[in-house]
Amino acid sequence: MRKLIFVTIAVALAAPVFAQNLGNLSSNPYGPDSSANQYGAGSPYNPNSINNPYGRFGSPYSPDSATNPYAMDAPKLYDDQGNYHGKLSANPYDPDSTSNQFGRYGSPYSADSINNPFGAGSPYRSDSPNNPYGHGMEMQGDAN
Template sequence: MRTITASIVLLLSASAAGAVCPFDPNCLDNPYGAGSPYKPDGLMNPYSDRGSPYSNNSWTNPYATNAPKLYDEQGNYRGRLSTNPFDPDSTSNPFGRYGSPSSPDSINNPFGAGSPFGGNIYVRP
């Protein structure tokens, strides 16, 4: 298994019981860890390069072309965490390989890469 050193466990779906990984310091669901809105380089910080709606490197900018990349536990590329519906690698592109709910490579497909039994997805800036 390939080690990703600067990775953050990405919360892709919430369980009915509440938080998925509230105690993991690398989980976006932990408001005191990676999910902190005060973390200087955090994805949840609207003033950081990775969380600002105006940064080209941000997942919240719908026009960003350099959004963070997603990988699964085996190191397979799963697209870009992006709200850009026109980027071919965006998870928000409903017709793209990584955003389509019918694509086996998409995290939006519960029977493909987005399966709740498939393991963790990691964000790599």
């Protein structure tokens, strides 16, 4: 029995963790996983919130933050079908950044951009971050 427990623990510790769920990028203030819910995933006291100015994903100094204009490992966005929609980043030079107005995920003309009101950013899509009644896009951070 001891060996079984030891092996189970060793396998669990050795299993790689690739991504950390940070909630959903959403303008819905009532969704529990919404970044706009100040009592849920969007709480400024949540250590993994993009709204926590002292946390890993919200600090303007963290390399993993959505608010650091130099970050290269910002949280990644995924829609309901698992399609990648870039990095939620303030970095205007990162090719995958939602703030790069000339990139695939930041251009207001790209169908994959949350900044396109006729594409991924449509206020009528349930997984759009711009739909105040939807659930938004899943945010995933690197699990370091």
